Amino acid sequence: MQAFLLGYLLICCPTLAQDAKPQFTDVTGDMKLDFQNYSPLTPERHLHLFMGSGLAWIDHDRDDWPDLYFCQGAAFPTVKTEQPEHSDQLFRNRNGVFENITALAGLWNFDYSMGTAVGDYDNDGFQDLYVSSYGPNHLYKNNGDGTWSEIADQPILNDERFGASCTWADVDADGDLDLYVANYLRLPPDDYPLCSHEEGGKRYPGGCHPRFQKHEYDILYRNNGDGAFTDISQEAGLMSETPRAGLGVFVFDPDDDRDLDFYIANDTVHNQLWVNAGHGTFVDDALVTGVAVNGFGVAEAGMGVNGGDIDGDGRIDLFVTNYFNETNTLYRNDGVAFTDVTAEYGLGAPSKQRLGFGTSFIDVNNDGWLDIFVANGHVQSYPPELERHTPFAQLPQLFLNRNGQRFEEISLKAGAYFLKKVVGRSSGMADFDRDGRSDLAIQHLNDSAAILRNDTESNNHSVTIELIGTQSDREAIGAFMEARIGDRRIVRLCNGSVSYLASDERRTQIGIGEQTALDSVTVRWPSGLTESWRSLGTQGVHKLIEGRGHAE
Amino acid sequence: MQNEAPVSEKAIPPSRKSKPRLLAYALIVVSMVALLFYVRKSYLTPDFMQQASSALKRGDEAAAVSALRSEIQRHPDSTAAKLRLAKLLQDSSPDEAIEYLQQIPVSDPQRSNAVQQIAVLCILHNKTSEAETALLELMENSPDSLGPQLSLAELYFKNQKPEAALPFADKAASIAPDRAQTFLLLAEIHDEMLHPEKMIEPLQQAIRLEPDFYEAHLNLAYAYNKTGQPAMAEEQARWCLRINPREVAALRILALAARDLGDFEAAKQHLKTASQIEPLNLDCRILEADLLLYERKPQEAYERLRELYDSHQQTVRYLGALARAAASAGKRDEARELHRRVTKLLKQAQ
Numbered sequence: 001m002q003a004f005l006l007g008y009l010l011i012c013c014p015t016l017a018q019d020a021k022p023q024f025t026d027v028t029g030d031m032k033l034d035f036q037n038y039s040p041l042t043p044e045r046h047l048h049l050f051m052g053s054g055l056a057w058i059d060h061d062r063d064d065w066p067d068l069y070f071c072q073g074a075a076f077p078t079v080k081t082e083q084p085e086h087s088d089q090l091f092r093n094r095n096g097v098f099e100n101i102t103a104l105a106g107l108w109n110f111d112y113s114m115g116t117a118v119g120d121y122d123n124d125g126f127q128d129l130y131v132s133s134y135g136p137n138h139l140y141k142n143n144g145d146g147t148w149s150e151i152a153d154q155p156i157l158n159d160e161r162f163g164a165s166c167t168w169a170d171v172d173a174d175g176d177l178d179l180y181v182a183n184y185l186r187l188p189p190d191d192y193p194l195c196s197h198e199e200g201g202k203r204y205p206g207g208c209h210p211r212f213q214k215h216e217y218d219i220l221y222r223n224n225g226d227g228a229f230t231d232i233s234q235e236a237g238l239m240s241e242t243p244r245a246g247l248g249v250f251v252f253d254p255d256d257d258r259d260l261d262f263y264i265a266n267d268t269v270h271n272q273l274w275v276n277a278g279h280g281t282f283v284d285d286a287l288v289t290g291v292a293v294n295g296f297g298v299a300e301a302g303m304g305v306n307g308g309d310i311d312g313d314g315r316i317d318l319f320v321t322n323y324f325n326e327t328n329t330l331y332r333n334d335g336v337a338f339t340d341v342t343a344e345y346g347l348g349a350p351s352k353q354r355l356g357f358g359t360s361f362i363d364v365n366n367d368g369w370l371d372i373f374v375a376n377g378h379v380q381s382y383p384p385e386l387e388r389h390t391p392f393a394q395l396p397q398l399f400l401n402r403n404g405q406r407f408e409e410i411s412l413k414a415g416a417y418f419l420k421k422v423v424g425r426s427s428g429m430a431d432f433d434r435d436g437r438s439d440l441a442i443q444h445l446n447d448s449a450a451i452l453r454n455d456t457e458s459n460n461h462s463v464t465i466e467l468i469g470t471q472s473d474r475e476a477i478g479a480f481m482e483a484r485i486g487d488r489r490i491v492r493l494c495n496g497s498v499s500y501l502a503s504d505e506r507r508t509q510i511g512i513g514e515q516t517a518l519d520s521v522t523v524r525w526p527s528g529l530t531e532s533w534r535s536l537g538t539q540g541v542h543k544l545i546e547g548r549g550h551a552e
Numbered sequence: 553m554q555n556e557a558p559v560s561e562k563a564i565p566p567s568r569k570s571k572p573r574l575l576a577y578a579l580i581v582v583s584m585v586a587l588l589f590y591v592r593k594s595y596l597t598p599d600f601m602q603q604a605s606s607a608l609k610r611g612d613e614a615a616a617v618s619a620l621r622s623e624i625q626r627h628p629d630s631t632a633a634k635l636r637l638a639k640l641l642q643d644s645s646p647d648e649a650i651e652y653l654q655q656i657p658v659s660d661p662q663r664s665n666a667v668q669q670i671a672v673l674c675i676l677h678n679k680t681s682e683a684e685t686a687l688l689e690l691m692e693n694s695p696d697s698l699g700p701q702l703s704l705a706e707l708y709f710k711n712q713k714p715e716a717a718l719p720f721a722d723k724a725a726s727i728a729p730d731r732a733q734t735f736l737l738l739a740e741i742h743d744e745m746l747h748p749e750k751m752i753e754p755l756q757q758a759i760r761l762e763p764d765f766y767e768a769h770l771n772l773a774y775a776y777n778k779t780g781q782p783a784m785a786e787e788q789a790r791w792c793l794r795i796n797p798r799e800v801a802a803l804r805i806l807a808l809a810a811r812d813l814g815d816f817e818a819a820k821q822h823l824k825t826a827s828q829i830e831p832l833n834l835d836c837r838i839l840e841a842d843l844l845l846y847e848r849k850p851q852e853a854y855e856r857l858r859e860l861y862d863s864h865q866q867t868v869r870y871l872g873a874l875a876r877a878a879a880s881a882g883k884r885d886e887a888r889e890l891h892r893r894v895t896k897l898l899k900q901a902q
Contacts, residue, residue, distance in 0.1 A: 201719050287891045288884055290876050295842055297872030297894070325746060325778070334848065337879040337887075344846040349812040352780030353749060389749050406814055 020365040020458030024415040038086040039073030047207030052425025054501025056116035065093040066430040071113030096433040111135040115501035119168030132163025167496035169251040182246030183216035211268040215243040248305035251496040265302025295340030304500030308361040309491040311404040321356030358427030366460035366511030369401035375424030393421035430505030461538040470546040471527035480524040714744035732761040748778035782809035850880035
């Protein structure tokens with residue numbers, strides 16, 4: 001029986017038989033990337049200092065090499081220092097080696113930065129950057145000459161609520177990018193809720209339970225198209241229910257009605273699925289579509305979120321990272337609703353003793369199936385003798401997607417980085433060395449960031465696609481791509497922000513196994529236009545310009 | 553008494569009443585009066601304690617209670633009477649029993665005995681606050697004694713105060729490290745505190761002490777499942793099923809472990825066995841529905857859950873599961889309504 005089964009798998013699923021060994025190498029030092037996260041913990045253990053900061057893969061100079069922006073923390077604002085030393089930092093990627101160009105670019109930000117949203121909001125061909133903060137948020141415009149300017153004449157964008165993940169997306173299909181900011185808790189420095197926990201008969205200061213704190217409403221800004229933005233949160237319906245503790249955001253079109261919706265991972269309260277009802281209004285449909293809570297009916301501690309077609313059925317599934325003693329949760333998109341299939345896909349048990357933050361959908365072996373990386377680390381730090389049960393630093397995880405049927409944890413075989421406990425936070429994906437394999441960058445709390453180069457050896461290839469919108473926003477965020485190789489269909493999204501506080505490289509890499517080309521790619525643009533391109537090979541990058549394909 | 557003197561006066565002729573004789577008579581009278589006092593005290597005053605004992609010998613508890621009440625009325629400081637009376641009243645009138653016991657002063661050598669009885673009575677009759685006070689007094693007087701520590705741990709645990717229970721359970725475990733039950737209690741406290749990862753060590757210790765400790769094995773299976781160790785959970789669940797093949801909780805853990813390990817057919821088989829033992833078990837039915845949803849059979853999942861509607865229409869977990877199955881089966885309006893009811897029930901519970 002087993003022999004028969006193996007034979008069957010060899011015939012139907014060649015990727016199983018020709019298993020590449022996923023391998024990542026920590027090349028942080030070699031790449032001259034010396035970013036160190038700074039978030040000094042206070043004796044009172046102020047919660048936001050544990051939440052970490054984000055990162056963004058962004059091609060700041062349009063040289064086709066993805067550069068890397070790191071958000072930076074800051075000391076608790078009891079004393080304002082005149083010359084703060086710790087800014088966000090921008091590293092330019094020059095042929096796979098990084099150089100800190102923060103000063104050259106003039107991209108200083110000394111606030112406690114959290115999330116990143118990369119998007120060309122003015123459609124000038126250069127990616128811009130929005131950064132949320134514990135403090136005022138900032139919009140930075142890419143001047144296109146290697147320098148950046150903060151947009152200072154739009155104070156509405158400098159909202160001071162505790163912002164977390166944020167993303168660009170054209171919600172009204174007018175061809176320019178609007179902006180969604182997930183806000184977390186109300187934690188003003190002068191009225192900061194402080195709590196303590198008992199462990200081993202002693203009390204230790206620690207963050208207060210988010211469910212019992214004051215939550216903040218999220219914000220939706222409409223891009224007016226003239227460089228100005230309007231806060232439309234109220235009229236869009238975001239205040240139609242109680243505020244939630246938002247941390248993660250993902251933009252996609254789960255109801256397939258050709259406009260963009262938002263999924264928000266909220267901490268300890270119901271997640272939200274803001275379904276775009278058109279006319280600039282949104283309705284939270286999370287409960288009835290099965291993504292507000294997990295399969296046990298429990299609202300989990302949503303941290304990061306990512307989406308992609310996990311099982312090859314052409315629909316975008318969702319994956320949310322959660323708290324220690326919860327699972328990270330995989331919601332399979334079944335069309336009319338989502339189903340929690342975490343345990344069935346082998347993702348439940350391995351995540352119960354982890355606290356997940358960043359999560360990247362990365363096809364590590366280019367077999368066309370999306371694998372999952374998770375950055376882990378707790379938000380409570382105890383003295384070493386008490387850490388036995390709730391470790392602050394935790395092992396990161398890598399799960400290999402077995403033909404859309406199940407995930408297998410391969411962390412311990414995936415390279416030295418996966419053998420060391422770290423306090424992982426944000427993670428983002430890019431092919432930074434342009435070898436056709438997706439790599440990872442990871443932020444660690446109060447520790448050096450890491451770049452993991454994908455050194456997986458296989459005969460598999462990938463096709464790289466960059467979408468250029470003309471009627472749609474130039475970045476085509478939320479565009480839906482359906483690739484075909486023979487009978488196989490591979491679906492990818494042009495993602496907005498993903499993971500936890502992060503932005504992946506905007507280009508899309510599609511693993512095609514041992515094939516040498518995609519037969520076709522059909523793109524459903526945010527504008528509503530659907531068109532296709534044929535025979536896309538593995539060499540270079542395919543820049544697909546809206547309006548220049550074969551109309552469908 | 554007033555009638556007796558004249559009688560004697562009459563018995564002695566007045567002519568014979570000389571001064572010395574008068575004195576002698578007076579002494580005799582005083583002696584007699586004293587004797588009469590003594591006699592009356594010895595033979596005429598009732599001995600209530602004795603009466604109570606006799607009544608108890610006869611099986612007449614009411615009479616015993618009455619006698620002891622009289623004794624306490626006569627001697628409000630009688631510790632013995634209070635202890636005996638409290639014992640007699642502990643079932644019929646626990647409040648009164650506790651009141652008598654509480655009257656025994658701190659300085660009394662029997663105070664500790666009385667407080668012990670108070671604690672027992674209060675625990676038996678769900679007087680949490682009084683029990684806590686009594687047990688804390690006992691613990692203060694005898695900090696290294698197992699009883700008070702363990703009782704406090706159990707008391708807090710029973711009253712959903714696991715954080716308060718934990719230090720006492722820890723202490724009880726250190727005082728009597730050979731008592732397996734204490735380690736089970738510790739594990740249950742950790743579970744209540746949503747720390748299943750901390751259940752494992754005390755349960756392993758309980759099993760080391762008593763290898764055939766069934767509840768410890770079952771709890772360990774649960775803890776391994778909760779902490780993402782399905783193979784270990786399976787091993788413990790199988791141990792339980794060898795002892796009790798009808799243990800539905802163990803069958804469900806086997807099903808969960810099989811699901812985690814990707815063996816869905818085995819999971820379904822375990823659930824089928826469980827349903828033969830307890831056809832209406834909610835947890836098993838929900839798990840069965842989850843597996844059906846995974847197999848993209850939402851209508852079947854919905855129908856299997858719907859069968860339990862009458863018995864679980866007020867159960868939040870059930871309604872949530874039914875709502876999810878309904879939504880997947882395309883019954884969105886019904887799903888919305890079920891979610892509304894869940895919200896309402898949760899609000900009521902607050």
